[in-house]
Amino acid sequence: MDLTRSPLALPFPELPEIEGVTVRVARAQYKDWDRADLTFIELAEGTSVAGVFTKSACASSEVELGREQRERGKARALVVNAGNANAFTGYRGREAVEQIAKQVSDHLGCEPGEVFVSSTGVIGVPLPQDKARRGIAAVLDSAPVGWREATDAIATTDTFPKAARTSAMIGDARVELVGVVKGSGMIAPDMATMLGYVFTDAAISPALLQEMLERANEQTFSCITVDGDTSTSDTVLAFATGKAANPTITSQDDAGADAFAAALTDLCRKLAQLVVRDGEGAQKFITIDVVGAASDESARRIGLAIGNSPLVKTAIAGGDANWGRVVMAVGKAGEPADRDRLSIAFGGVWTARDGQPVEDYDERPVAEHLSGDAIDIRVELGIGQGHATVWTCDLTHGYIAINADYRS
Amino acid sequence: MDLTRSPLALPFPELPEIEGVTVRVARAQYKDWDRADLTFIELAEGTSVAGVFTKSACASSEVELGREQRERGKARALVVNAGNANAFTGYRGREAVEQIAKQVSDHLGCEPGEVFVSSTGVIGVPLPQDKARRGIAAVLDSAPVGWREATDAIATTDTFPKAARTSAMIGDARVELVGVVKGSGMIAPDMATMLGYVFTDAAISPALLQEMLERANEQTFSCITVDGDTSTSDTVLAFATGKAANPTITSQDDAGADAFAAALTDLCRKLAQLVVRDGEGAQKFITIDVVGAASDESARRIGLAIGNSPLVKTAIAGGDANWGRVVMAVGKAGEPADRDRLSIAFGGVWTARDGQPVEDYDERPVAEHLSGDAIDIRVELGIGQGHATVWTCDLTHGYIAINADYRS
Numbered sequence: 001m002d003l004t005r006s007p008l009a010l011p012f013p014e015l016p017e018i019e020g021v022t023v024r025v026a027r028a029q030y031k032d033w034d035r036a037d038l039t040f041i042e043l044a045e046g047t048s049v050a051g052v053f054t055k056s057a058c059a060s061s062e063v064e065l066g067r068e069q070r071e072r073g074k075a076r077a078l079v080v081n082a083g084n085a086n087a088f089t090g091y092r093g094r095e096a097v098e099q100i101a102k103q104v105s106d107h108l109g110c111e112p113g114e115v116f117v118s119s120t121g122v123i124g125v126p127l128p129q130d131k132a133r134r135g136i137a138a139v140l141d142s143a144p145v146g147w148r149e150a151t152d153a154i155a156t157t158d159t160f161p162k163a164a165r166t167s168a169m170i171g172d173a174r175v176e177l178v179g180v181v182k183g184s185g186m187i188a189p190d191m192a193t194m195l196g197y198v199f200t201d202a203a204i205s206p207a208l209l210q211e212m213l214e215r216a217n218e219q220t221f222s223c224i225t226v227d228g229d230t231s232t233s234d235t236v237l238a239f240a241t242g243k244a245a246n247p248t249i250t251s252q253d254d255a256g257a258d259a260f261a262a263a264l265t266d267l268c269r270k271l272a273q274l275v276v277r278d279g280e281g282a283q284k285f286i287t288i289d290v291v292g293a294a295s296d297e298s299a300r301r302i303g304l305a306i307g308n309s310p311l312v313k314t315a316i317a318g319g320d321a322n323w324g325r326v327v328m329a330v331g332k333a334g335e336p337a338d339r340d341r342l343s344i345a346f347g348g349v350w351t352a353r354d355g356q357p358v359e360d361y362d363e364r365p366v367a368e369h370l371s372g373d374a375i376d377i378r379v380e381l382g383i384g385q386g387h388a389t390v391w392t393c394d395l396t397h398g399y400i401a402i403n404a405d406y407r408s
Numbered sequence: 409m410d411l412t413r414s415p416l417a418l419p420f421p422e423l424p425e426i427e428g429v430t431v432r433v434a435r436a437q438y439k440d441w442d443r444a445d446l447t448f449i450e451l452a453e454g455t456s457v458a459g460v461f462t463k464s465a466c467a468s469s470e471v472e473l474g475r476e477q478r479e480r481g482k483a484r485a486l487v488v489n490a491g492n493a494n495a496f497t498g499y500r501g502r503e504a505v506e507q508i509a510k511q512v513s514d515h516l517g518c519e520p521g522e523v524f525v526s527s528t529g530v531i532g533v534p535l536p537q538d539k540a541r542r543g544i545a546a547v548l549d550s551a552p553v554g555w556r557e558a559t560d561a562i563a564t565t566d567t568f569p570k571a572a573r574t575s576a577m578i579g580d581a582r583v584e585l586v587g588v589v590k591g592s593g594m595i596a597p598d599m600a601t602m603l604g605y606v607f608t609d610a611a612i613s614p615a616l617l618q619e620m621l622e623r624a625n626e627q628t629f630s631c632i633t634v635d636g637d638t639s640t641s642d643t644v645l646a647f648a649t650g651k652a653a654n655p656t657i658t659s660q661d662d663a664g665a666d667a668f669a670a671a672l673t674d675l676c677r678k679l680a681q682l683v684v685r686d687g688e689g690a691q692k693f694i695t696i697d698v699v700g701a702a703s704d705e706s707a708r709r710i711g712l713a714i715g716n717s718p719l720v721k722t723a724i725a726g727g728d729a730n731w732g733r734v735v736m737a738v739g740k741a742g743e744p745a746d747r748d749r750l751s752i753a754f755g756g757v758w759t760a761r762d763g764q765p766v767e768d769y770d771e772r773p774v775a776e777h778l779s780g781d782a783i784d785i786r787v788e789l790g791i792g793q794g795h796a797t798v799w800t801c802d803l804t805h806g807y808i809a810i811n812a813d814y815r816s
Contacts, residue, residue: 339466
C-alpha cells in the first residue's frame with residue numbers, strides 16, 4: 001500500500017530536549033521492513049507518570065498492565081513496539097510484555113512495574129519474544145537520538161510524523177512540554193484511539209498529573225474521531241521528570257498549577273488535531289462547535305454524532321453545506337434537543353435558524369468555505385449552556401481504498 | 409446521479425390483494441420528475457393501526473402527528489409523499505400535513521386523525537401545499553392500482569422496489585400479510601430508518617397489534633444498519649382491516665395470536681433485509697450472529713457495533729476475514745465481554761477461539777466464503793445466554809460516490 005503524505009499534514013516542529021528524558025531507537029524487525037520499530041525512552045529517577053487508556057472491553061495486555069502500573073505513579077522507562085499490537089494474544093502476549101519489563105528493569109535497576117510498554121500494529125499475533133529480547137539488547141546499547149527518530153519509530157500507517165511542544169511558567173521556573181503521537185485510523189472518542197506520550201521536566205505529583213491528564217483528555221483526545229472505531233491498545237501517558245527547578249506542585253490550588261494544566265491541555269489538543277489531520281483518506285479538517293446544549297457532555301456527544309456521521313462526512317468531502325444531514329445527526333445523538341430551536345452555520349454563515357432553513361442566505365461565501373480544507377460547522381441548540389468542540393475529517397474514496405483495497 | 413440496480417436486489421414478488429385495502433397513486437410533482445410520487449391507500453372502516461417511529465430528537469411533523477394518531481388505534485387512509493421529507497420545516501411543515509389529512513378526511517367522511525401521512529425526500533423544504541392539494545384531488549379521482557405501483561411511488565433513492573408477503577392461520581381463517589418498504593441510506597437501528605407499511609386482513613385489536621409490531625421491530629428493523637445514520641422521518645405502520653373472517657384476536661393468549669405474531673415478525677424481517685440489500689453502494693449482504701452475550705439486548709448492541717464499524721465493513725468489501733477488526737468492534741461496544749472467551753467465525757470456520765487466533769485454520773473455505781455476496785460472521789462471547797442477529801452491508805466506493813460525489 002502506498003501511503004502518500006496527508007494533504008493536511010503539518011511540518012515537524014522544532015522541539016526542545018526535556019531534561020531527564022533520553023530517547024533511543026532500534027530495529028527489532030517486528031515486521032519485514034527497513035526501519036527502526038522499537039523505541040526506548042529512559043526517564044530520570046523520581047519521574048511521575050499518569051495515563052489514560054482505551055475503554056475497549058478487549059484491551060491488550062499492555063493496556064491491562066499499564067492501568068495497574070500507573071496507579072503506583074512512578075516510571076523509569078517507556079518501550080514502544082511498532083508493527084505488532086500484541087492484542088488478542090492471550091497469555092503469550094502477556095508474557096512478552098512481562099519479559100520486556102524484566103529485561104529493562106534488570107538493566108536500569110528498577111522495578112518491572114516502572115517500565116511501561118505499548119505495542120501497535122497487527123492484532124492477533126503474539127509479540128515474538130526473541131525479536132523483542134534482541135531489540136531491547138540493541139536499543140540499550142545504542143546512542144541517544146532526537147524526538148524525530150522516536151516519532152518515526154512509533155509510527156505504523158501514519159503518513160507524517162506527529163509531535164508538538166509548549167511551555168508554562170510555574171513560579172519562576174519555565175517548564176517544557178513535548179508530545180509525540182501516532183495514529184491515523186481506528187480513531188474514536190472515549191479516549192484517543194492511538195498512542196500518545198507527553199514528556200515534561202515539571203515537578204508534579206503523580207496524583208495531580210493524573211487529574212490534569214484526565215481533564216485534558218476529555219477536551220482533546222476524547223473529542224476527535226476519524227471513523228468511530230476504537231482500538232484495543234489506545235494509550236496516552238504523561239511523564240514528568242521533575243528536573244525543572246519548580247517547587248513540586250501537588251494540588252490544583254498551587255501557584256502555577258493552572259498554567260501547567262492549561263499548557264498540558266493545549267499540547268494534548270495539538271496532538272489530537274494532528275491525528276485527525278492524518279485521518280485515513282482525509283482531505284478536509286472539520287471543526288464542529290456545539291453550543292447551547294444541556295451540558296458540556298451532551299454537547300460533546302452531539303458533536304461526535306455529527307463527526308461520526310458518514311452522511312455528514314461524505315457531504316463535506318463533496319463540498320456540500322448539507323445542513324439537513326447535520327440535523328439528522330443531531331437528532332440521532334440521543335441527547336436533549338429541540339428541533340425548533342436548532343441553528344446551523346457553515347463557515348460562520350447561518351444556513352438554518354430556529355428549526356427552519358434560512359431562505360436566501362448568501363451561498364457564495366459558504367461554497368467558498370466548503371471548497372477549502374478547513375471546515376467549520378457551528379450548531380446552536382438553544383436549550384442550555386453546554387458547549388464542546390469536536391474535530392474530525394471527511395470520508396472519502398481514500399478511506400475505502402486504504403481499508404478495503406489493501407489486499408488487491 | 410445514475411442509480412444502478414443493487415447487485416443484491418431480489419425480484420419483485422407476487423402479492424395478493426388485501427381485502428379492505430385500495431391503492432391509488434398520482435403525480436404531485438414534488439420534484440421535477442416523470443413518475444408518480446403520491447400514494448393514497450384507503451382502508452376499510454374499522455381498520456386497526458399500530459406504529460413505530462424514529463427516535464430522532466428532530467423528527468418531522470409527520471412523525472409527531474403519527475405518534476399521536478396511532479394512540480387512538482384507528483386508520484382510514486395512508487398518504488405517502490415522495491421527493492420531499494417535509495422535515496425541519498417548522499409550522500409550515502405541520503400545516504401541510506394537517507391540510508392533507510383534512511382534505512382526505514373530508515372526502516372519506518372520517519376524522520383527520522384517521523389519515524396517516526408520511527413524507528420522504530429532501531429535508532428543509534416545506535411540502536408545497538398547492539402541489540399536495542392538487543395531488544390529493546387527482547389521486548382521489550384515479551383508478552385503483554397494484555402493490556407494484558405503490559412501491560414505485562414511495563421510492564426515492566431506492567434502486568429496486570421492495571415488498572414481501574406471508575400468511576398465517578388464525579383458527580380456521582387464513583390471513584394474508586403484505587409489506588412494502590423504501591429506504592437505502594440513512595439506515596440505522598433504534599428503528600428502521602425508512603418507511604415501511606404492513607397491510608393485513610386479520611381482525612386484531614390495535615393494542616395487540618401495537619404490542620406485536622414493537623416486538624417484531626426489535627428483532628428486525630432495529631437489527632439492520634447501513635451507515636449508522638438515522639433519518640428524521642422513519643416510520644413503520646401496520647394496518648389490519650379485519651376483513652378475514654377470523655375471530656378478533658385481542659390477547660397474546662388467543663388462539664392464532666402466536667402464529668400471527670410469527671408471521672408479522674417474518675414479514676418485517678424480509679422487509680428489513682430488503683432495505684439492507686439496497687444499502688447505498690452495497691456489494692455484499694452481511695449476517696452477524698452474536699451468541700453467548702449477557703442479554704439479547706447486549707447481543708444486539710454488540711452486533712450493531714460490528715455492523716456499524718467502517719473498518720469491519722471495508723474489510724468485508726475487500727474480501728478479508730479480518731477478525732481483528734471484529735475484536736475491535738466487540739471491544740468498543742460498551743457491553744460486557746471477556747477478551748479471553750471471545751470466538752469469531754467467518755462462513756462457519758473459526759478464525760479466533762477463546763481470545764486467541766486459531767493457528768492453521770483452513771483459509772480456503774474462508775476465502776471462498778468471503779468472495780461471495782452473502783457473508784456470515786458469528787461471534788461467541790461465552791459469558792451468557794443472550795443472542796441476536798444483525799444484518800448490514802459492506803462499505804464500498806459506491807457509498808462514497810453516492811453520498812459525496814452527487815454534486816459533481
